[in-house]
Amino acid sequence: MVIVMAADATPSDIQAIVSLVESTGGEAFVSRGVSRVIIGLVGDIDRFDTLNLRGMRGVGNVTRISVKYKLVSREHHPDRSVVQVGGVPIGPGTVTLIAGPCAVETPQQTLQAAEMAKAAGATLLRGGAYKPRTSPYAFQGLGEAGLRILADVREQTGLPVVTEVVDAHDVDLVASYADMLQVGTRNAQNFALLQAVGAAGKPVMLKRGMNATIEEWLMAAEYIAQRGNLDIVLCERGIRTFETATRNTLDISAVPVAQRLSHLPVIVDPSHSGGRRDLVLPLSRAAIVAGADGVIIDVHPQPEIALCDGPQALVAEDLQELAHAIERLARFMDRRLPAQRELLAG
Numbered sequence: 001m002v003i004v005m006a007a008d009a010t011p012s013d014i015q016a017i018v019s020l021v022e023s024t025g026g027e028a029f030v031s032r033g034v035s036r037v038i039i040g041l042v043g044d045i046d047r048f049d050t051l052n053l054r055g056m057r058g059v060g061n062v063t064r065i066s067v068k069y070k071l072v073s074r075e076h077h078p079d080r081s082v083v084q085v086g087g088v089p090i091g092p093g094t095v096t097l098i099a100g101p102c103a104v105e106t107p108q109q110t111l112q113a114a115e116m117a118k119a120a121g122a123t124l125l126r127g128g129a130y131k132p133r134t135s136p137y138a139f140q141g142l143g144e145a146g147l148r149i150l151a152d153v154r155e156q157t158g159l160p161v162v163t164e165v166v167d168a169h170d171v172d173l174v175a176s177y178a179d180m181l182q183v184g185t186r187n188a189q190n191f192a193l194l195q196a197v198g199a200a201g202k203p204v205m206l207k208r209g210m211n212a213t214i215e216e217w218l219m220a221a222e223y224i225a226q227r228g229n230l231d232i233v234l235c236e237r238g239i240r241t242f243e244t245a246t247r248n249t250l251d252i253s254a255v256p257v258a259q260r261l262s263h264l265p266v267i268v269d270p271s272h273s274g275g276r277r278d279l280v281l282p283l284s285r286a287a288i289v290a291g292a293d294g295v296i297i298d299v300h301p302q303p304e305i306a307l308c309d310g311p312q313a314l315v316a317e318d319l320q321e322l323a324h325a326i327e328r329l330a331r332f333m334d335r336r337l338p339a340q341r342e343l344l345a346g
Contacts (some may be wrong), residue, residue, distance in 0.1 A: 001040075001041040001045050001048055001062065001063070001064055001065065001070075002038060002039070002041070002062070002063050002065050002071065002076045003017060003038065003039040003040075003041065003053060003059060004036060004037075004038055004059075004061045004062075004063070004076065005036065005037040005038070005039065005058050005059060005060055006058055006059065006060040007036070007060075008058070009037060009057075009058030009059070009060075010058060013056070013057050013058025013059075014030060014037060014039065014058065016056065016057070016058075017039055017053065017056060017058075018030065018039070020051060020053075021039075021041055021048065024043065024047055024048070024051070025043060026041055026042060026043025026044065026047070026048065027041070027042040027043060028040070028041055028042075029041075029042070029071075029226045029227070029228070030228055031071055031225050031226070031227075031228050031229065031230050032228055032229075032230070033081075033230040033231070036060075038071060038076070038077075038230070040070050040071050040225075040226060045064065063075065063076045067261070068215070068219060068222070069215075069218040069219050069221065069222040069261075069262070070222065071222055071225035071226060072218055072221045072222055072225050072230075072232065072262045072263065072264055073218075073261065073262060073263070074260070074261060074262060074263050077263040078263070079263065080092045080259065080263050080264075081230070081263045081264055081265065082265070083203050083231045083232065083233050083264075083265055084203070085124060085160050085162070085179050085180045085203050086124070086160025086179040086180075087160070088123045088124055088160060088338050089338055090233050090265045090267065090293055090294055092265075092293065092335075093335055093336065094293065094294070094330075094335055094336055094337065094338050095288055095292070095293065095294055095295075095329070095330040095333070095335050095336075095337060096123060096124065096267070096293065096294030096295075096337075096338055097117075097120070097121050097123065097124075097294065097295060097297065097323070097326060097337070098122060098123075098124040098125075098126050098162055098267070098294060098295070098296040098297070099113075099116075099117035099120065099122040099124075099125070099126060099296070099297040099298075099314075099319070100113050100117050100122070100125040100127045100159075100162075100298075100299055101113040101126075101127050101128070101298065101300050101306075101313070102126075102127075102128055102131075102271070102298045102300070102306070102308045102309040102312075102313065103127070103128045103131050103139060103141060103146075103306070103307055103309070104127045104128060104129050104141070104142055104146035104149050104150060105142075105306075105307050106149075107149050107152065107153075109300070109301060109302075110127060110149050110150065110153050111153050111156060111157075112301040113300055113301055114127075114153045114156075114157045114159055115157065116299050116301065116315075116316050116319055117159070117297075117299050117319070118157055118158075118159060119316070119319070119320075120316075120319035120320060120322065120323040121323045121327070121337055122159065122297075123159065123160075123337075123338045123339075124159060124160055124161075124162050124179075124180070125150070125153065125154065125157065125159035125160065125161050125162065126161075126162045126163070126182075126296055126297075126298075127149075127150050127161065127162075127163055128141055128146070128163060128164050128308070129141050129142055129143060129144070129145075129146025129147045129149075129150060129163055129164075129174075130143060130146070130163075130164055130165065130166045130167075130174075131164075131308055132164075132166045132184060132186050132187070133308075138308070139307040139308055144173065147163065147173070147174065147177040147178070148177070150163055150177060150178070151177050154179075160179035160180065161177065161179050161180070162178065162179065162180040162182055162205060162296075163177070163178045163180075163181070164181075164182040164183070164184050165178075165181050165183070165193070165197060166184070166186075166187060166193075167193065168190075168192045168193045168195075168196040171193070171196040171197055171200050172200065175200045175201070175202050178202060179202070179203070180202060180203045180204065180205055180233075181200060181202050181203070181204050181205070182204075182205040182207070183197060183205070183206050183207060183220075185207045185208065185209050185210045185237055185272075186209075186210075188206065188207060188208060188209030188212055188217065188220050189209055189212065189216065191220075191223055194206075194220055194224050195223055195224075195227050197224060197229070198223065198224035198226065198227030198228060198229045199227045199228060199229070200229070201229070202229075202231075203229075203231040203232070203233065204224055204229060204231065204232050204233070205232075205233045205235050205267075205296075206220060206221050206224065206233070206234055206235065207235045207237045207269065208234070208235065208236050208237060208239065208251075208254065210237075210238070210239055210240045210248065211239065211240055212239070214254055214257055214258055214261070217234065217254075217258070218234075218261060218262055221234060221262070221264060232264050233264065233265045233266075233267060233293075233294075234258055234262070234264050234265065234266045234267070235266075235267050235268070235269055236250070236251060236252075236254045236258070236266065236267075236268050236269070236273075236287075236292075237268075237269035237272045237273055238250045238251070238269070238272055238273025238274070246273070246274050246275055246276070246279065247272065247273065247274060247275020247276070247312070248272065248273045248274075248275065249273070250268070250270065250273035250274065250286075250287075252268075252286050252287065252290050253290075254266075255268065255290040255291050255292050256291055259291060265293040265294070266291075266292060267287075267292055267293050267294040267295060267296060268283070268284070268287035268290075268292045268294075268295050268296075269295070269296045270283030270287060270295060271296070271297055271309070271312045271314075272298075272309070272312070274312065275309075275311065275312050276311055276312055277303070277311060277312055277313065277314060277318065279312075280297060280298075280312065280314060280318070280322065281318070281321060281322055281325060284297070284322060284325065284326065285325055285329060288326065288329040288330065288333060289329060289332075289333065291333070295326070297319075297322065298312050298313040298314065299313055299314050299315075299319060300313035300314075300315070301315070303315060
């Protein structure tokens with residue numbers, strides 16, 4: 001069961017509902033969005049029906065939700081949501097380009113990649129300071145030093161920062177530097193981490209687990225929403241199949257399916273799904289035409305010496321071709337690109 005509070009609901013109205021539900025042995029999880037407060041109820045639904053919740057002060061609507069992912073479902077919120085990251089919108093109506101180095105290596109490399117990304121129309125900077133890798137001998141990231149580099153580059157370029165957090169104990173630290181927290185595929189069902197980022201007060205990008213069904217992906221998002229954060233962007237980044245011709249298999253059908261089931265924005269990562277530079281452009285085209293709300297791209301000034309995922313990173317000329325394709329396809333899909341002036345106003 002989900003309670004949508006009225007726009008004029010007060011904190012005492014919300015607390016009155018939470019206290020009443022808890023007095024019956026249930027649990028109430030308060031999620032605060034940009035324009036509304038939603039309370040998800042867990043417990044004996046039939047007992048909740050006897051509480052006359054609809055008649056309580058500040059209540060706008062009470063809905064029984066049949067699916068397991070109640071807060072991120074379109075059953076109670078039929079309109080698709082827009083998530084703002086440092087003044088940059090991600091959602092229906094726009095195609096948002098997020099780009100930058102897969103891993104932060106040096107200040108110079110990160111700044112060069114950010115400038116390349118911005119020149120191509122990117123309005124958000126991605127960059128990894130913590131890199132969970134399959135091999136324990138691979139580059140694991142610079143940690144807080146990498147976060148400081150990202151913060152410095154943000155000051156120089158004006159691009160808000162999207163970066164991954166891999167441990168629940170690091171959430172507060174990463175949140176102090178980042179504009180958006182990313183949960184990667186290997187942590188998509190790390191429930192303690194999902195709860196921690198949900199409580200951090202920053203927008204979250206949730207990548208689909210490499211072995212996760214769409215329902216499991218949405219249930220992971222529910223863990224974040226249940227801790228009070230509805231500013232979640234879903235990212236399809238390819239799943240593991242029997243196919244070996246690409247790094248992963250991009251499930252392009254996940255875009256319309258997830259958008260039909262959930263009100264959350266859905267973007268695509270063509271870099272990690274294909275794993276090859278020559279696949280990024282065609283997979284980006286497919287994503288936008290399928291209705292994706294944006295793409296997240298790896299960029300590197302010298303991919304041949306990159307410490308992480310060099311074969312899939314784009315260089316300046318690739319980025320310009322991608323930018324032109326995004327602009328054309330966005331118009332074709334009756335969408336627009338977030339403008340730099342929006343970023344500066346935010």
